[in-house]
Amino acid sequence: xxxxxxxxxxxxxxxxxxxxxxxxxxxxxxxxxxxxxxxxxxxxxxxxxxxxxxxxxxxxxxxxxxxxxxxxxxxxxxxxxxxxxxxxxxxxxxxxxxxxxxxxxxxxxxxxxxxxxxxxxxxxxxxxxxxxxxxxxxxxxxxxxxxxxxxxxxxxxxxxxxxxxxxxxxxxxxxxx
Amino acid sequence: xxxxxxxxxxxxxxxxxxxxxxxxxxxxxxxxxxxxxxxxxxxxxxxxxxxxxxxxxxxxxxxxxxxxxxxxxxxxxxxxxxxxxxxxxxxxxxxxxxxxxxxxxxxxxxxxxxxxxxxxxxxxxxxxxxxxxxxxxxxxxxxxxxxxxxxxxxxxxxxxxxxxxxxxxxxxxxxxxxxxxxxxxxxxxxxxxxxxxxxxxxxxxxxxxxxxxxxxxxxxxxxxxxxxxxxxxxxxxxxxxxxxxxxxxxxxxxxxxxxxxxxxxxxxxxxxxxxxxxxxxxxxxxxxxxxxxxxxxxxxxxxxxxxxxxxxxxxxxxxxxxxxxxxxxxxxxxxxxxxxxxxxxxxxxxxxxxxxxxxxxxxxxxxxxxxxxxxxxxxxxxxxxxxxxxxxxxxxxxxxxxxxxxxxxxxxxxxxxxxxxxxxxxxxxxxxxxxxxxxxxxxxxxxxxxxxxxxxxxxxxxxxxxxxxxxxxxxxxxxxxxxxxxxxxxxxxxxxxxxxxxxxxxxxxxxxxxxxxxxxxxxxxxxxxxxxxxxxxxxxxxxxxxxxxx
Numbered sequence: 001x002x003x004x005x006x007x008x009x010x011x012x013x014x015x016x017x018x019x020x021x022x023x024x025x026x027x028x029x030x031x032x033x034x035x036x037x038x039x040x041x042x043x044x045x046x047x048x049x050x051x052x053x054x055x056x057x058x059x060x061x062x063x064x065x066x067x068x069x070x071x072x073x074x075x076x077x078x079x080x081x082x083x084x085x086x087x088x089x090x091x092x093x094x095x096x097x098x099x100x101x102x103x104x105x106x107x108x109x110x111x112x113x114x115x116x117x118x119x120x121x122x123x124x125x126x127x128x129x130x131x132x133x134x135x136x137x138x139x140x141x142x143x144x145x146x147x148x149x150x151x152x153x154x155x156x157x158x159x160x161x162x163x164x165x166x167x168x169x170x171x172x173x174x175x176x177x
Numbered sequence: 178x179x180x181x182x183x184x185x186x187x188x189x190x191x192x193x194x195x196x197x198x199x200x201x202x203x204x205x206x207x208x209x210x211x212x213x214x215x216x217x218x219x220x221x222x223x224x225x226x227x228x229x230x231x232x233x234x235x236x237x238x239x240x241x242x243x244x245x246x247x248x249x250x251x252x253x254x255x256x257x258x259x260x261x262x263x264x265x266x267x268x269x270x271x272x273x274x275x276x277x278x279x280x281x282x283x284x285x286x287x288x289x290x291x292x293x294x295x296x297x298x299x300x301x302x303x304x305x306x307x308x309x310x311x312x313x314x315x316x317x318x319x320x321x322x323x324x325x326x327x328x329x330x331x332x333x334x335x336x337x338x339x340x341x342x343x344x345x346x347x348x349x350x351x352x353x354x355x356x357x358x359x360x361x362x363x364x365x366x367x368x369x370x371x372x373x374x375x376x377x378x379x380x381x382x383x384x385x386x387x388x389x390x391x392x393x394x395x396x397x398x399x400x401x402x403x404x405x406x407x408x409x410x411x412x413x414x415x416x417x418x419x420x421x422x423x424x425x426x427x428x429x430x431x432x433x434x435x436x437x438x439x440x441x442x443x444x445x446x447x448x449x450x451x452x453x454x455x456x457x458x459x460x461x462x463x464x465x466x467x468x469x470x471x472x473x474x475x476x477x478x479x480x481x482x483x484x485x486x487x488x489x490x491x492x493x494x495x496x497x498x499x500x501x502x503x504x505x506x507x508x509x510x511x512x513x514x515x516x517x518x519x520x521x522x523x524x525x526x527x528x529x530x531x532x533x534x535x536x537x538x539x540x541x542x543x544x545x546x547x548x549x550x551x552x553x554x555x556x557x558x559x560x561x562x563x564x565x566x567x568x569x570x571x572x573x574x575x576x577x578x579x580x581x582x583x584x585x586x587x588x589x590x591x592x593x594x595x596x597x598x599x600x601x602x603x604x605x606x607x608x609x610x611x612x613x614x615x616x617x618x619x620x621x622x623x624x625x626x627x628x629x630x631x632x633x634x635x636x637x638x639x640x641x642x643x644x645x646x647x648x649x650x651x652x653x654x655x656x657x658x659x660x661x662x663x664x665x666x667x668x669x670x671x672x673x674x675x676x677x678x679x680x681x682x683x684x685x686x687x688x689x690x691x692x693x694x695x696x697x698x699x700x701x702x703x704x705x706x707x708x709x710x711x712x713x714x715x716x717x718x719x720x721x722x723x724x725x726x727x
Contacts, residue, residue: 011233011236025410026307108548110548111549114566131431
């Protein structure tokens, strides 16, 4: 009787391990395209970029404050639509410890400066000339917005256009107390 | 659990066909047989011993050979369906809509059906993975279920077997030795040892055995298969498998995707062709030019230790490489392959500032499309300002020119031209084959002079840490196949009865011909009674019966 019980337990364990292995395989292949390395709750990869005014921005220096990281390009229409809303929310949240950092994907200084001027953007805009920050954040589609909380952890990843209400809610969620 | 107690007193688990100790047949079915089923040496296959809890039921399902074979066939069918049309992986379009269109354009209604059924991405579908997973479970469970008891039974073999076991072996003999009576067992031992058998004796019984390991062949190749499947699964874990692609234009410096801290600069892309007159197959297929070489010369850079993404001030040159087809860049386990190329993308555009009436030029300017400047000064009071640059002009929206992409496919500019004649400036919109003067008639124009182009390389970055595991799995598999196919497990049992009669039986799991040759040798040497191959006599009897019915 005892032996039989033991055998059942062994079998159960073997089958359970195999089921977990298969489950993991299926799960990762299905979700592979969506999120690769970057996960909500994980440490946001640190980076350093220079903005159009020549000022250096290192993500880790924003620790203790919230950061809305926005990847964009001049050709991206949804980016263009959401910028005015981001600009307005930036103005109201900047004093509450939530910063906006826009990262352009490898375009020329001329194009970016011209665009920023015509869109009246006042938050810091950087250019990821070598696409290394884009790779680190695994950005494939624009716009992509990463919300980073005061601990430097990723609070939320948004791909695609956001409404002004969403932007406000996202910024509220990473507001340091 | 109930046990079957053999006449010899040995307790066998339920389901045992042949007593583990003396070899008596235990089931009615076996007792009726002339020759015992020696496939697993008569052991109780574990799954057949209990069939009670849900765990046992699942276990038994996977242990079944029928289920195993069904799974193999299903896997083969599914895998071959995936080869009917190219998988999405090989189709170089990105969005779902483009993919759907690709399959429709290329393969018509069948293509659409194939795509909609998800067969175009079959190998990463959940059901295919589950199918492969179930096959793996079946292999593992069936191996445990049969391999372990078989191992136990082979390890605990008795020298002396019961008469009913001996009589039911395929090769059997009974009779008095022709000569040297009384020394028979010694002679058998001597001869069998000479033929590299392991000989054990117990009283008046002898057992000779060789190549027992051949019985483990199938289990070894199952282990190989599992290692192989495990290695394939390992690819899904982060860091084990990287397969990334990138476009790199000449003169560009880019971070290498999947290769943290590395940057690559495209020094030059080279496409060489054979300059022969088309002939033979070339003419038949209408190919004018044949490529001889695709090559990208690159410089690989590495960040300093501790540098972050975005920091490119302290890059260190690793080396320069010539990446050619079949000759990838190799560095630290990464390989970078030449996969694709694009020729003649616009790099610079040259314009002359000319007077429309006289055609006189006030000077030329060359605009680097990847990095245009705000202002080009031609002389003290002549300059051209770029008001707007659209690399891929796609039309106007509320009077504002738009760009569809960051690539200079269709560059357009808004220029502001300052000349001694018009110091306040004139505005001109210039696109390819199109000039607009939105703020009124101008005296000057930007006349197009020419372009410079550059090429781009499509590179693929791969790293596969699972290759050693795949290799080991494959080797284990081959080892198992070799062991299982080239060696045969041979056994001979001999017993000298008190009256001097010799009773012997032999068994092998394959190649009876070879076994018989050795039996002939030992029969001659030890003057044993002639043996009978009961399978052959059985066959002959059947034949005769068959003849009678005619």
